[in-house]
Amino acid sequence: MSSTTADPFDTAHLRSAVLDAWRSSPTRFREDANVEEDYALGAYRDRLIVELAQNASDAAKGAGVRGRLLLRADDGGLTAANVGAPLDRAGVESLAAMRASSKDAGSVGRFGVGFAATLAVSDAPEIRSRDGGVRFDRAATIDILRSDADLLTYAEQRIPPLLRLPLPTDASPEDGYDTTVVLPWRDDAARKLALDALAAIDDALLIALPHLDEILVEIRTSEGVDRRRWQVARDASPVMVSENDQTRYWRVATVIGDWADENDPTIPTEVRGRGNWSATIAIPVAENGSPVALPSGVQRVVHAPTPTDEPLDLPVLLVADLPLDPSRRRVVQGTRAAAVVGAAAKALAAAIIEMAGEHGPVVASLVPKPALVGWIDTALREGVRESLRGAQWVPAAHDGLARRPDQVVALERGSDELVRALAPHLDDLLDPAWTPHLAMLRSLGAVSRPIVEVWDVVAPLPLTPRDWHRLYAASVHLETRDLEGLPVPLTDGRVVRSVRSTMLADGHDLAILGVDVVHADAEHPLLERLGARAFTITQVLDASFVRRVVDAVEHDEDEARAIVVAAAVLLDDSAVEPGDLVSAADVPVATRDGSWVPASAVVVPGSALDAVAEVSIARLADDLVTSASVHAWAALGVLAALTPVTLHDQPLDAHVWDEVMVDGGDWCAAVADVAGTEDPGDLFAPEVVIVRGVELLDGASIVDFAELLTAPAVTRALISPTVILTGDGRRVLTPSPAAWWLSETPILDGRCPAEVRITGDDRLEPFFAVTAIPSGVDEDLLVAIGVHTTLERWVSTSGGADDLLDALADESIAVPPSLLVELMAAIAEVVEARLPDPPQRVRVIRNGTTEVVDAEDAIVAIAPHHSVVLQASYLPGTERLAEILDLAPSDDEACGASALAGTGVERPVPVVAGALALPATYREHDELVVDGVSVDWWVTDGGEVHTATLDGLARGLAWASGRWGARFELADALENQGDAVILDAERLYDR
Numbered sequence: 001m002s003s004t005t006a007d008p009f010d011t012a013h014l015r016s017a018v019l020d021a022w023r024s025s026p027t028r029f030r031e032d033a034n035v036e037e038d039y040a041l042g043a044y045r046d047r048l049i050v051e052l053a054q055n056a057s058d059a060a061k062g063a064g065v066r067g068r069l070l071l072r073a074d075d076g077g078l079t080a081a082n083v084g085a086p087l088d089r090a091g092v093e094s095l096a097a098m099r100a101s102s103k104d105a106g107s108v109g110r111f112g113v114g115f116a117a118t119l120a121v122s123d124a125p126e127i128r129s130r131d132g133g134v135r136f137d138r139a140a141t142i143d144i145l146r147s148d149a150d151l152l153t154y155a156e157q158r159i160p161p162l163l164r165l166p167l168p169t170d171a172s173p174e175d176g177y178d179t180t181v182v183l184p185w186r187d188d189a190a191r192k193l194a195l196d197a198l199a200a201i202d203d204a205l206l207i208a209l210p211h212l213d214e215i216l217v218e219i220r221t222s223e224g225v226d227r228r229r230w231q232v233a234r235d236a237s238p239v240m241v242s243e244n245d246q247t248r249y250w251r252v253a254t255v256i257g258d259w260a261d262e263n264d265p266t267i268p269t270e271v272r273g274r275g276n277w278s279a280t281i282a283i284p285v286a287e288n289g290s291p292v293a294l295p296s297g298v299q300r301v302v303h304a305p306t307p308t309d310e311p312l313d314l315p316v317l318l319v320a321d322l323p324l325d326p327s328r329r330r331v332v333q334g335t336r337a338a339a340v341v342g343a344a345a346k347a348l349a350a351a352i353i354e355m356a357g358e359h360g361p362v363v364a365s366l367v368p369k370p371a372l373v374g375w376i377d378t379a380l381r382e383g384v385r386e387s388l389r390g391a392q393w394v395p396a397a398h399d400g401l402a403r404r405p406d407q408v409v410a411l412e413r414g415s416d417e418l419v420r421a422l423a424p425h426l427d428d429l430l431d432p433a434w435t436p437h438l439a440m441l442r443s444l445g446a447v448s449r450p451i452v453e454v455w456d457v458v459a460p461l462p463l464t465p466r467d468w469h470r471l472y473a474a475s476v477h478l479e480t481r482d483l484e485g486l487p488v489p490l491t492d493g494r495v496v497r498s499v500r501s502t503m504l505a506d507g508h509d510l511a512i513l514g515v516d517v518v519h520a521d522a523e524h525p526l527l528e529r530l531g532a533r534a535f536t537i538t539q540v541l542d543a544s545f546v547r548r549v550v551d552a553v554e555h556d557e558d559e560a561r562a563i564v565v566a567a568a569v570l571l572d573d574s575a576v577e578p579g580d581l582v583s584a585a586d587v588p589v590a591t592r593d594g595s596w597v598p599a600s601a602v603v604v605p606g607s608a609l610d611a612v613a614e615v616s617i618a619r620l621a622d623d624l625v626t627s628a629s630v631h632a633w634a635a636l637g638v639l640a641a642l643t644p645v646t647l648h649d650q651p652l653d654a655h656v657w658d659e660v661m662v663d664g665g666d667w668c669a670a671v672a673d674v675a676g677t678e679d680p681g682d683l684f685a686p687e688v689v690i691v692r693g694v695e696l697l698d699g700a701s702i703v704d705f706a707e708l709l710t711a712p713a714v715t716r717a718l719i720s721p722t723v724i725l726t727g728d729g730r731r732v733l734t735p736s737p738a739a740w741w742l743s744e745t746p747i748l749d750g751r752c753p754a755e756v757r758i759t760g761d762d763r764l765e766p767f768f769a770v771t772a773i774p775s776g777v778d779e780d781l782l783v784a785i786g787v788h789t790t791l792e793r794w795v796s797t798s799g800g801a802d803d804l805l806d807a808l809a810d811e812s813i814a815v816p817p818s819l820l821v822e823l824m825a826a827i828a829e830v831v832e833a834r835l836p837d838p839p840q841r842v843r844v845i846r847n848g849t850t851e852v853v854d855a856e857d858a859i860v861a862i863a864p865h866h867s868v869v870l871q872a873s874y875l876p877g878t879e880r881l882a883e884i885l886d887l888a889p890s891d892d893e894a895c896g897a898s899a900l901a902g903t904g905v906e907r908p909v910p911v912v913a914g915a916l917a918l919p920a921t922y923r924e925h926d927e928l929v930v931d932g933v934s935v936d937w938w939v940t941d942g943g944e945v946h947t948a949t950l951d952g953l954a955r956g957l958a959w960a961s962g963r964w965g966a967r968f969e970l971a972d973a974l975e976n977q978g979d980a981v982i983l984d985a986e987r988l989y990d991r
């Protein structure tokens with residue numbers, strides 16, 4: 001040490017006192033060495049930058065200036081320069097004592113034991129200050145020990161403490177600063193440790209040190225200088241911390257209090273004398289003050305006020321005067337710590353409440369959830385949550401006013417729009433903006449309510465139909481399960497809880513008809529989605545309407561009359577046609593004689609059907625007739641004309657059909673007969689059209705009701721066949737029920753339509769009488785109801801061929817042979833689906849006339865030469881006819897011609913003009929006799945032609961070549977075979 005170096009802090013005296021203590025007590029030497037080692041390697045092992053910043057903050061406070069700190073690292077070491085109060089004698093004594101601190105109230109560090117942190121990087125720390133400086137040097141300390149015989153052995157025993165023997169220095173502080181700490185690097189590891197600590201500087205350091213406003217970090221290398229500058233604007237709101245060109249914002253709240261018990265034995269001795277404490281909560285926010293995530297570089301620990309090892313997982317900074325243990329890394333639990341943490345919790349809760357009012361639900365990120373991170377974190381969370389439970393800070397949707405969490409109700413799965421629609425009626429609903437944070441609010445006491453329960457609350461309230469419409473519009477995105485029990489306002493003022501029972505009738509008043517009609521102002525598509533019926537007459541006048549009238553007739557006929565009249569009036573303004581309302585036919589209506597009869601059995605007076613229906617048929621009561629139009633009553637099911645009605649999916653149950661129409665069971669039996677089954681129950685009609693009112697025509701003449709039959713809908717119903725499905729999968733076409741009924745009813749000159757014919761086809765003359773048909777009646781309609789028109793139409797209808805065979809078997813009917821041939825030809829042309837059953841008795845030709853014989857005695861003559869020799873009963877026809885009638889066809893054996901084959905003289909067939917493919921030869925006989933009958937020609941079953949005459953040859957060749965119609969041309973050709981010119985000339989006139 002130079003003799004000229006000033007020693008303003010009398011470090012020589014301090015050194016002398018320490019050396020005397022060591023000489024007198026080797027234990028004291030070891031104790032000092034151990035303490036310093038504990039601080040350097042334990043409590044302050046990684047707090048170099050924090051301790052330097054604390055000293056800078058306290059120096060600024062002591063001088064009443066805005067604190068600035070320069071931290072510069074270069075090849076030589078670390079330099080820390082600050083402004084403010086310079087080093088003084090008390091500070092030097094604190095450095096050398098190691099067990100005492102010169103800190104005053106509100107100070108954080110100021111050259112106390114924390115200076116031991118410098119030992120992590122340097123063995124020669126130096127403090128240069130405006131009023132003098134001191135340095136410490138491990139090598140100098142060892143030299144001092146070695147120069148003293150009493151202390152020499154200490155130097156050999158262990159590394160001596162470094163910070164007990166201060167040395168004066170007259171070096172000046174950094175320009176522009178009041179104090180500079182210079183720390184030469186011990187080694188590269190020390191340098192890396194310091195550089196890592198500089199890189200870890202964050203906003204928390206400036207917030208934790210209230211008198212430090214600027215930190216400038218310079219890293220100098222051979223490549224240049226890297227500068228980072230932190231500045232804090234504490235007077236701004238929110239507080240701004242800038243790092244170079246980046247600015248971050250913090251909402252800072254500080255609370256100050258007095259210690260409740262200065263003599264608390266759980267508090268370290270060093271801090272017992274302090275009379276007050278402070279706690280600061282810093283919340284990271286955006287420039288507008290809304291909360292943001294904690295910057296990633298900020299340590300998530302409690303600051304007391306410098307970083308401790310106590311974890312803090314909340315997204316805030318807690319800087320508080322908390323009692324620390326000797327390691328200065330753990331907070332000492334006790335009443336003081338509890339009081340400070342409790343106050344900090346209230347401060348954080350107050351900040352959350354204020355921010356909720358300013359920024360809304362974004363502050364939910366600050367509301368702590370229960371957690372077990374550490375006892376301080378846990379206590380802080382519980383304190384905040386307790387404060388929030390009892391405070392009014394959660395806004396209601398109705399008026400936006402804040403309420404306690406337990407005073408608001410949230411909708412489960414409800415939309416914001418629905419909440420806003422409900423808010424005027426339920427003032428405790430949670431502001432929908434907070435719905436995403438429902439779980440958090442529930443943990444603080446808020447309740448949630450399923451939407452289906454909301455309807456129970458709202459239903460009795462005096463909402464207007466328009467209010468309900470707004471609720472429906474806001475509920476369109478809800479699931480069906482959330483809409484069970486949805487209230488619905490009706491036109492009569494009632495509110496019902498079953499949407500499916502209501503109807504959207506656009507304001508129609510249908511209450512008298514037993515229909516719950518939604519008020520027009522409340523109608524919304526949501527209701528239809530949930531089952532409300534759209535207004536249609538068929539929905540109103542359904543089976544339940546019929547039951548309502550039936551019940552009213554039993555209890556109050558005046559009410560029944562009013563209901564029926566209301567229905568008819570409703571139909572007056574509709575496009576409903578008679579027959580559209582299938583169930584309406586069963587509705588009872590009042591008749592002239594005062595009885596109540598199903599509409600389908602009542603006639604409207606003055607209608608077209610009234611003119612032809614029997615007097616005994618019930619007529620609609622006169623007061624009902626005048627209350628609505630004939631069309632309306634007909635649409636309701638009362639008979640005014642013939643009314644086609646379509647029924648679907650109908651089994652052919654005779655008992656059921658006897659109730660549907662007169663003789664309905666007989667129709668089922670007739671259909672079963674056509675379908676070839678004995679049990680109509682095996683049959684099913686996917687769609688069948690009945691004609692109501694047709695049974696009233698019994699006893700009348702078609703002349704009187706022709707106009708009713710020719711109505712287009714009635715004509716279609718009669719003409720269109722009914723499709724019947726059988727149990728074995730067949731599809732059978734049968735007459736419609738009404739057409740069948742008319743065919744069995746004497747409406748044509750006292751005869752049934754099936755018993756008469758119209759003029760035109762004389763082949764029907766033996767079977768049916770001619771009747772006069774009114775003009776304008778379509779022939780298809782006549783056929784549909786059974787009137788016969790032509791032979792072909794007769795046999796082509798269902799059962800027609802059977803009827804013809806039955807008629808031919810009637811011996812009282814005269815049928816000439818020529819007509820029988822035509823009739824058999826018509827039967828042979830019947831399509832497969834209409835083929836008759838084989839008859840038991842058939843009409844045949846015998847001896848030039850016809851007679852009826854048993855089928856087993858009849859034969860079908862399938863060729864003209866066969867019929868010449870057959871003396872038994874025969875039918876002229878074809879093999880197909882024989883197959884259809886199940887009769888034997890004729891052949892050589894049946895005709896007694898089986899011996900002809902190979903007989904006679906074989907001759908070549910003459911060459912004749914024409915394009916016929918004639919056989920090459922024929923057999924000539926002087927006389928040709930078959931079964932005792934002399935014949936001119938014969939063609940055997942093998943196709944061999946036999947003839948006794950030239951004319952017979954022409955016929956034989958024509959039949960053999962399949963051109964029977966060319967027999968006369970062949971006869972001429974054979975007769976004039978030598979005059980081809982004449983034949984060619986004659987052929988020019990063929991037509």
